[in-house]
Amino acid sequence: MEMILKPIFLFIVCFLIPLSTKAATQPEEGWNFTVGTGALFAPSYFGDDEYQISIVPNIQIKYEDKFFASTQEGVGYNALKNENWRIGPILRYDFGRDEDGEGPFQITSGNNDLVGLGDVDGTVELGGFVEYKFRPFSAKLEIRQGVGGHDGLIGQTGLSYSGRGMISDRPFFYSLGPEIVFAGENYHESYFNVNAAQAIASGLSAYDADGGLLSYNFGGTMIMPLTENISAVFLASYNRLGEESADSSLVDERGSPNQFTTGAFINYSF
Numbered sequence: 001m002e003m004i005l006k007p008i009f010l011f012i013v014c015f016l017i018p019l020s021t022k023a024a025t026q027p028e029e030g031w032n033f034t035v036g037t038g039a040l041f042a043p044s045y046f047g048d049d050e051y052q053i054s055i056v057p058n059i060q061i062k063y064e065d066k067f068f069a070s071t072q073e074g075v076g077y078n079a080l081k082n083e084n085w086r087i088g089p090i091l092r093y094d095f096g097r098d099e100d101g102e103g104p105f106q107i108t109s110g111n112n113d114l115v116g117l118g119d120v121d122g123t124v125e126l127g128g129f130v131e132y133k134f135r136p137f138s139a140k141l142e143i144r145q146g147v148g149g150h151d152g153l154i155g156q157t158g159l160s161y162s163g164r165g166m167i168s169d170r171p172f173f174y175s176l177g178p179e180i181v182f183a184g185e186n187y188h189e190s191y192f193n194v195n196a197a198q199a200i201a202s203g204l205s206a207y208d209a210d211g212g213l214l215s216y217n218f219g220g221t222m223i224m225p226l227t228e229n230i231s232a233v234f235l236a237s238y239n240r241l242g243e244e245s246a247d248s249s250l251v252d253e254r255g256s257p258n259q260f261t262t263g264a265f266i267n268y269s270f
Contacts, residue, residue: 034060034070038233038265044101044111046191046215047241047248049256052108058265076129086131090142094123096149097191113254116202120190123149136162152187153211156180167224176220185211192248205249213242215259233265 036058044050060070069075074092081087099114127144141157158179165172188209199206219237226232239259240246246257 029064032060032062032269034058034267034269036233036265036267038263040261040263042261042263043255043259044106045097045114045255046239046259047245047251047255047257048111048113049254050111050113051260052106054105055107056105056263058267074125084133086133087129089126089128090144092125092127092144094125094146094149096120096122113250114202116200116204117194117198117250121149123147123151125154127154138162146187150187150190152190153184154187154214155182170224172222172224174220174222176218178216178218180216181214183211183214185209187214188212188244192245192250194249199249204253207247207249209244209248212244214245215239215241217259219261229269231267231269233267234263235265236260236262 038056038058040054040056041051042054044052056071058071060068060073062068065081066078067076068078074090076090077088078086079088097114097120099117099119101111101114123146125144125146127142129140129142131138131140133139138160139158140160141155143153143155146152146154156179158177160175160177162173162175165174188211192207192209194202194204194207196206198204217237217239219235221233221235224232224234237260239261241251241257241259245251251257
């Protein structure tokens with residue numbers, strides 16, 4: 001999942017309530033699995049003003065209230081989990097970005113905006129999270145350090161509101177709220193810097209980024225159970241890039257600080 005999916009995953013990580021009918025309706029016992037796929041309409045890369053469609057897989061594995069692994073959340077462990085608190089370590093993988101603009105799941109063609117900027121290698125991100133629930137609200141903080149690749153620090157914090165509704169006698173579950181994402185200087189340099197050589201190769205103005213606010217967003221997700229095991233998921237979010245990323249010549253000359261995402265998934269849980 002190249003940089004095209006970065007804004008989507010930053011949103012999903014904090015606010016997407018579990019993508020399964022079972023997770024939304026009853027406590028988890030033993031092993032639980034979810035497989036599915038969906039279509040996403042999002043910027044070609046984080047900061048672009050052109051959009052493309054990608055078909056993205058969704059795979060989740062959970063063991064009771066302890067271990068979890070998924071394409072969205074990464075791999076983690078709830079070292080502490082009770083009615084209000086959830087705390088533990090987390091490992092994620094940032095797939096980086098290719099300068100040819102092509103992502104592994106996109107079904108529409110990319111663009112040439114990134115030519116001359118070089119690739120950003122994939123990065124293992126190690127860190128931890130803490131979440132506090134005071135229903136119907138949930139507050140979460142997650143901090144990760146990149147190892148290799150962008151080699152930067154990432155911090156996410158947000159607040160979400162969750163509830164239940166009805167459409168034509170069919171129940172649905174929803175979650176919505178704001179999120180703020182911070183990133184260290186190394187992260188901003190990897191994705192938004194344009195050095196002298198890159199400026200010549202790409203035609204962009206040189207730019208040197210510092211650490212700071214990466215983006216802030218507001219998003220919502222709706223889950224509608226279709227059968228005992230199958231559910232439909234719909235999501236939408238708006239991201240606004242922070243000053244350090246928005247002022248990059250890549251964004252200022254070829255993109256936009258305003259980023260929109262919409263998508264729909266079908267999932268099967270067992």
